[in-house]
Every structure is written in structure tokens, then in C-alpha cells.
Amino acid sequence: MKGLEKIIINERLVENIKHHIAQKDHETLIKLIDWVRAPDMADLMEHLDHEERLYLMDLFEAGDAGEVLIEIETPVQESIIRNLEDEAVSEIVQQLESDDAADLLGTLPYDRVKKIIDSVEDEVSERIERLLPYPEDTAGGNMALEFVAVQEDSTIKDAIETIRKKRDAVKNVYYLFVVDHLNRLMGVVSLKDLVLESPERRINEIMNPEVISVNANKDQEKVYHLFKRYDLVAIPVVDHQNRLIGRITHDDILDVIEDEADEDISLMAGVIHQEITEDSLMKISRARLPWLIAGLLGGILAALVINRFESSLERMITLSFFFPVVMAMGGNAGTQSASIAVRGLATGDIRLVLIWKRLFMEMKVAFLNGIICGILLGVIVGFWLSDYGLGFVVTLSLIVIILNSGFIGAAMPLVFKKFGVDPALATGPFVTTSNDIFSLFIYLALVTIYLRIAA
Amino acid sequence: MKGLEKIIINERLVENIKHHIAQKDHETLIKLIDWVRAPDMADLMEHLDHEERLYLMDLFEAGDAGEVLIEIETPVQESIIRNLEDEAVSEIVQQLESDDAADLLGTLPYDRVKKIIDSVEDEVSERIERLLPYPEDTAGGNMALEFVAVQEDSTIKDAIETIRKKRDAVKNVYYLFVVDHLNRLMGVVSLKDLVLESPERRINEIMNPEVISVNANKDQEKVYHLFKRYDLVAIPVVDHQNRLIGRITHDDILDVIEDEADEDISLMAGVIHQEITEDSLMKISRARLPWLIAGLLGGILAALVINRFESSLERMITLSFFFPVVMAMGGNAGTQSASIAVRGLATGDIRLVLIWKRLFMEMKVAFLNGIICGILLGVIVGFWLSDYGLGFVVTLSLIVIILNSGFIGAAMPLVFKKFGVDPALATGPFVTTSNDIFSLFIYLALVTIYLRIAA
Numbered sequence: 016m017k018g019l020e021k022i023i024i025n026e027r028l029v030e031n032i033k034h035h036i037a038q039k040d041h042e043t044l045i046k047l048i049d050w051v052r053a054p055d056m057a058d059l060m061e062h063l064d065h066e067e068r069l070y071l072m073d074l075f076e077a078g079d080a081g082e083v084l085i086e087i088e089t090p091v092q093e094s095i096i097r098n099l100e101d102e103a104v105s106e107i108v109q110q111l112e113s114d115d116a117a118d119l120l121g122t123l124p125y126d127r128v129k130k131i132i133d134s135v136e137d138e139v140s141e142r143i144e145r146l147l148p149y150p151e152d153t154a155g156g157n158m159a160l161e162f163v164a165v166q167e168d169s170t171i172k173d174a175i176e177t178i179r180k181k182r183d184a185v186k187n188v189y190y191l192f193v194v195d196h197l198n199r200l201m202g203v204v205s206l207k208d209l210v211l212e213s214p215e216r217r218i219n220e221i222m223n224p225e226v227i228s229v230n231a232n233k234d235q236e237k238v239y240h241l242f243k244r245y246d247l248v249a250i251p252v253v254d255h256q257n258r259l260i261g262r263i264t265h266d267d268i269l270d271v272i273e274d275e276a277d278e279d280i281s282l283m284a285g286v287i288h289q290e291i292t293e294d295s296l297m298k299i300s301r302a303r304l305p306w307l308i309a310g311l312l313g314g315i316l317a318a319l320v321i322n323r324f325e326s327s328l329e330r331m332i333t334l335s336f337f338f339p340v341v342m343a344m345g346g347n348a349g350t351q352s353a354s355i356a357v358r359g360l361a362t363g364d365i366r367l368v369l370i371w372k373r374l375f376m377e378m379k380v381a382f383l384n385g386i387i388c389g390i391l392l393g394v395i396v397g398f399w400l401s402d403y404g405l406g407f408v409v410t411l412s413l414i415v416i417i418l419n420s421g422f423i424g425a426a427m428p429l430v431f432k433k434f435g436v437d438p439a440l441a442t443g444p445f446v447t448t449s450n451d452i453f454s455l456f457i458y459l460a461l462v463t464i465y466l467r468i469a470a
Numbered sequence: 471m472k473g474l475e476k477i478i479i480n481e482r483l484v485e486n487i488k489h490h491i492a493q494k495d496h497e498t499l500i501k502l503i504d505w506v507r508a509p510d511m512a513d514l515m516e517h518l519d520h521e522e523r524l525y526l527m528d529l530f531e532a533g534d535a536g537e538v539l540i541e542i543e544t545p546v547q548e549s550i551i552r553n554l555e556d557e558a559v560s561e562i563v564q565q566l567e568s569d570d571a572a573d574l575l576g577t578l579p580y581d582r583v584k585k586i587i588d589s590v591e592d593e594v595s596e597r598i599e600r601l602l603p604y605p606e607d608t609a610g611g612n613m614a615l616e617f618v619a620v621q622e623d624s625t626i627k628d629a630i631e632t633i634r635k636k637r638d639a640v641k642n643v644y645y646l647f648v649v650d651h652l653n654r655l656m657g658v659v660s661l662k663d664l665v666l667e668s669p670e671r672r673i674n675e676i677m678n679p680e681v682i683s684v685n686a687n688k689d690q691e692k693v694y695h696l697f698k699r700y701d702l703v704a705i706p707v708v709d710h711q712n713r714l715i716g717r718i719t720h721d722d723i724l725d726v727i728e729d730e731a732d733e734d735i736s737l738m739a740g741v742i743h744q745e746i747t748e749d750s751l752m753k754i755s756r757a758r759l760p761w762l763i764a765g766l767l768g769g770i771l772a773a774l775v776i777n778r779f780e781s782s783l784e785r786m787i788t789l790s791f792f793f794p795v796v797m798a799m800g801g802n803a804g805t806q807s808a809s810i811a812v813r814g815l816a817t818g819d820i821r822l823v824l825i826w827k828r829l830f831m832e833m834k835v836a837f838l839n840g841i842i843c844g845i846l847l848g849v850i851v852g853f854w855l856s857d858y859g860l861g862f863v864v865t866l867s868l869i870v871i872i873l874n875s876g877f878i879g880a881a882m883p884l885v886f887k888k889f890g891v892d893p894a895l896a897t898g899p900f901v902t903t904s905n906d907i908f909s910l911f912i913y914l915a916l917v918t919i920y921l922r923i924a925a
Contacts (some may be wrong), residue, residue: 207642272731339768376749457793
């Protein structure tokens, strides 16, 4: 599989492949496969029917099949592996780097994994078994066991020989990690320095001893922060004794970032983790239903709140006209401040040190925006109903509502973070719903007081 | 500035630095500076007062000052540069890589940039002027002019000499780009191969001619997709004649991803691009006010819709109890399907090819969830008000509402994309508000028909 520059997966190529599969035209298909890069082929596979995918999988060599398979979206990937023989999966697993192999097996049921691990070479199975215990979202869960490490007292020449031995096993070499005789991480050498220095020099003379590493049990978000902060291409992963056990490369980190952003946006939108390419009706429905039902129960609570103020509503049915605007303002103001707090926590730009300063600023913003929106709405309501007293109360309500929602929106993510709950939850329907209820209560309570005074 | 492993910016360190600044204790401060890495120092600076920041800036050497400055959040960065002498800025600019220098100058007013450019060395100013014209969110706007390129007919030995010459100018070398005599990009060589092959071999024998490059005018989102798809560490940037003009490295791409995710989340939350660390009340207020006012006007529209059904409300005041739940269900269902569509378009997992399949699936999900939520709400309403006819109508309304919102939520991002509008807009308050209005209308219209029939 070589790949041509600027391949575009378009409808015509997809149709073309479908046609050749229908014709069982092996020869042309194998030529096409050779011509398309693995990630593009994965993309293309996602546009095919299940049977067509399996037909193509049969045509790949084991190495290529693995490269394509790991690039395919999880739901599609699972459905393909489910239909592959154990033997085929074993062959694919043998060709992959350890982290990719472990990821692929991670989607399979336990006894199938066991059977496959038993059937691969000892060296391969031993590697995979070392990776499987790490949770997916830790440094260990993202690391590969393929890297190049040299002893600190070796020479550059020795180091180059080590790279040569691992030429095929380690696809990309960016840094050489330096260890002592107990395999403890001592430093790092860039390939640039390796190229430029004399082959006789010792590694510990040219290495950078201030190497940034990460413990295998650390959360992947922490790993991402290290990559971003120090502009890393790869980071060595160590155990509790600072022994080098793996490395995480930049491409894994891109996936981590997308995972984390997806997670935030999912929570914000009230979807429990749904794969974008998921195509099971039941799975999608189940990912969304809990939030819809939570919203429904919140709405019933809101109905109970309104019920408490029924007499005010009977006196003035027009009060109900402004339920939507009151709820929208509370919801929007809350989501605005929550989203900034959540992003700040996710990117590491907000730390808990500055909380009070931050909350105070949010209150000032809410107050300013509350006054502006409050006056605007108050004037509209006053004119419409020719009731300027009511207009004034609406102004006052909106200021209180926006202050309240702004505070809840900004504080919730910080409180959640403090208690180890994902702050992004604070931007979701859960908090929007509470803001709706608070907002309705504030509005109806203030208006009821006004009606009593006016009566 | 050397840096120690695992530096943590904590309150104690910040207090310590503040104390030494107050004491004007240069000697200790310079030791501390030498001990903290540039990105950590930037982080630390964000926790200081304005005067303290300027005091520290004075202590840095020009090279260190630049490294720290480019890592500081934009609002803080701007306030620091505004207070630096032109001469100091010129010195800093001379020490930075071209893209960082251009970014830094990009925040300054035009005549100040001109003065600074006039004062730096010709070579530096010429580089910066070549970068300034590219819009920030294009490949050109993210590229650096520092890279290593060799002629295709040179030997590995020549190539190593070229790297040696650029050792200081190019911080990180990952690939060697290969060009012909017209400077057209012909291939790429990894440093691994450079290390392993014999020094006498010609570059064009060992290069990979299938190099992935990007045109300088392409959008940065496209660049990010290329990095992600092909697991790149750096990508060469070319002009329309395929001449090599720059390179973009993985660390720039991390910033691009955060930018794009921030943009999506901002639109989703109804915030016009707000820096997380922004501390100007006016700027934050202005970033949020437009959406609040849009929500307000949408709310007034909703009030007008309710107004049309006043006679139904007068007959049955309890109808207004369910405004919140009706709006919440419409809003949530819409945001759920919109967010999946938006993420899919952003990550490239959804392409316009499969639109119809996708919309059909969304409709099926909406129908299923609508039935479940509808029956639940219908039963609650029926019991509460002892009016099972109304309960049935509420069930029916909720099904129609969720179908409608699901359709709008899924279709809007795709329509927006088609017309070149950012799809993320479809998850924002704009569409939520329209869904609110549609939902209220559907509910009130169906209930009114029921009341007429029942009467």
C-alpha cells in the first residue's frame, strides 16, 4: 500500500470500488488498494456496505489490513472484527505496534482476546498482556512498547546500531531515550544531535538530562497538557521507580485531544458518549434518552413551580407569555459562563488558584448584561401591556436571573472539578434545567409581590 | 533558562516570586528564572500583577524573554508588549523563529510594527514581512520559514552539513525536505533513514517521493486534518508552483485544534470568541451580549406565538405549566443531533456524501425517543390533571416536537456547511431559540385543536 499524493475519497471512487467488488474483479481492486494510503482506505471502507467491507478485508495482506483497521471508526471496526476469523485477527495483531494491537483487542470479548493472545508469537502476546491492564484514558493506555533506548555509557555509534536493529519494529524515531543499568530514565538525545556529533562520543555527554516523562498511571489529559506545554513529539512513560516502560507519540495525543473535546461537547449537548459514526438505532437512542428524561423531569419540576403561582397567573394570564424569554435568558447566561470555565479548566488556562477573581469578574459581567437586557425587555413589556410597573419588575427579574445563572454557570464547573466530577457536566441540560427552574421562580415570585403591592 | 523536571506552578512559588520582586532581590530572581522552563515561567507570569510582570521581563535576556512572551495568553501578552520599549521588542523579535515573531507583531498596531521591522536586521525583517500577509487561520499563517531542505542530487554527507549550518536556526528537525533546482518539493527523508544509510548515498535514492504537502492558502482546519490522517510531525508548505516556502510543526497544530474546539464550543454556548484569560469587563460583556439579545428577541417572538393562543390559555390556565417541559424537550433533542453533526463535520468523520442516510437515522432516533418521552409526559399530565384526552395530545405533541427539533438540529449544520457558514452556529442559542418557538407552536396548536373537539 503506497499511496498517492492528495487522494480524495469522493463519490466516484466509492462507486468505482463498489462496482469492482460487485464484479469480483480482484485484479483491479488490488491495484486500487495499492494506490490508496491506509487512512484513506479506512475512510473509503466507512462508505461501503458491511459485505463489501469484508470482501475488501480479504484482499489485504495482514500488515495492510491492520493499518486500515486501526484507522476505521470504532463501530465499523467492531462489526468487521466480529466477522473475521480468529486466525485472521491473530495475523493482523502480530503486524501492529503494541498499542494499536491492544486497542484493537480491547474492543473484543474477553474469551476471544484470550484465544487470540494464545495463538500469536510469545513475544507479541507478552507485549499485549503488558498493555491490556492500563485503563484507556491513562498514559499507560496510550503508550506503545516500541521505542529506542540506549545505555548512558554507550557511544553514538552503538546508539545508531540500536536504531538499526529496531528499524522495522519502531516506525518513527524522534528521540533516543537514555537509561542506566537498572533501566531508569536518565536523559534524552534528539536525532539531530545524533546526526551532528562525532560517532565516538558518549551518549551521556550529549544527552539532555532534564527529560520530561510521565507516570503510566497519569490521566491522559495530563499527558496532553505536557505535550502542549513543552511542544513534545514523544514522551517517555515510566513506572513508579522511574523505569522506562513505553512512549506516547504526538499522533496518539491528537486522538486524545479529540476524545476530550468530544467528551466536553457531548456533555454540553446532553449526549452520553456517542460515536459520530455509530449506526445502531438503539445505541444512539440510549446515548440520548437519559438527558431527555432528565429534561422532562426538570420540566415537571418547573410545572410544579408555576403551579404554586397559579393565582397570579389567573389574575394576569399574560405573565405566561414571558416564560420563554425568562428561561432563555437564564439558560443562555448560565451556559456562557459555564463554557468559558469548562474550556479554561480543560486547556489548563484556569487553575483553582484564581477562582475568586474569576467569579467576581463573572458577576460584574452578569450585572452589566443583566441591566442592559433587563431594561430592553422591561421597556418592551411595559409598552406592549401598557403596564410600566410590570415592565420595571421584569427588568428587575432579569437582572437577578442573569446574576443567578451567571454565578451558577461559573461556579458549578469549579465545584465539580474540586469534587472530581467532569466540569463539562455543568454546561449540559442538567444545569440548564436548574437554571430554567430558578429563573421561572425568580420571575414569578417578584411579579407576585408586585401584584400584591399593586392590588 | 534550563528548567527542572516536573515544575509545578503553585501558590507558594508565586508568593515567593512576588516577595522577591517586592524586595527587588535581583540575584535570587535570576536564579529562580534560570530554574524554571519558559512555558512554566509564562504560566507563572499570568499569576502576577502587571507591574510585577514588567519587572520580571526586564531581568530576562532577549532570547528567554521571547520564549516566555510567546507562551503567555494573548490578553496578558498584549498588555506586556504595550509597555515594552520598541528597542526591547526588536531584540526579542530577532531571537524568535519567524512564525512566533510574526504572531507577536501581529498583536501590535501597524505603525509600531513598521518601526520595529525597520530596526531589526534585514534578514529578520525580510522573513517577517513574508509571513505577515497570510491570514492567521491559513497554512501560511501557521508556517515557519525555518526548515532544512536539500537538493535531490546531493549526498547524505552534504545533507548532514546543511543540518549543521542550520543547527541553531532550526530548533527541531524531524524531516529533511528534498527540492529540485527550482526549489520545487520533490520528496522527504526522515532523520532515521539519514542516520542509518551510508553517507555517500544520494538523497534521491533514499527519499520518499510521495510527500504530503499543503498549499499556503489552505485553511488551517485542512492542515489539521492532514496531520491527523497521516500522523505527521511536520508538513511542508508550498506555493502554487509547488515550491517549498515553509513548514508547519506538530506543536502549531495543537494550537490549531484548541482554536477550532474553542470556536465550536463558543458558538455552542453563544459566546463570540472570548479569550479564556480575558480580563476586560467590556470585552467579555460584548462577546456575550449579542447572543443574549438574540435570545431576548426570540423570547419576544415566542411571547407573540403564545399570545395567539390566549383564548386556549384562558380556558385552561394549566396549559402554561408545560411550556418549560415542551421547550426543554425541543431544545435538548435539537442540540443533541446538532452537536453530533457539528463534531462529525469538524473531525471530518461526516462528509456530505452520506447526508440522507444520516438524516434518516436521526429521524428514526427522534421518533423512538419521542414516543418514549411522549408517553411518559402524557401519563404524568393525564394523572395530574385527570384529563387523559389532554395527556394523549401532550404525547402526540412531544413526538412531533422531538421529530421536528431532531430534524432541524441534524439538517442545519449540514445546510450551513453547504453555504460556507460555520456549522457550529447550528448548536448555538440561535437554533435553540427557533426550536423553542416551533415547539411552543406545535404544542399550543395541537392542544387548541383538542380543546375545540372536546368542547
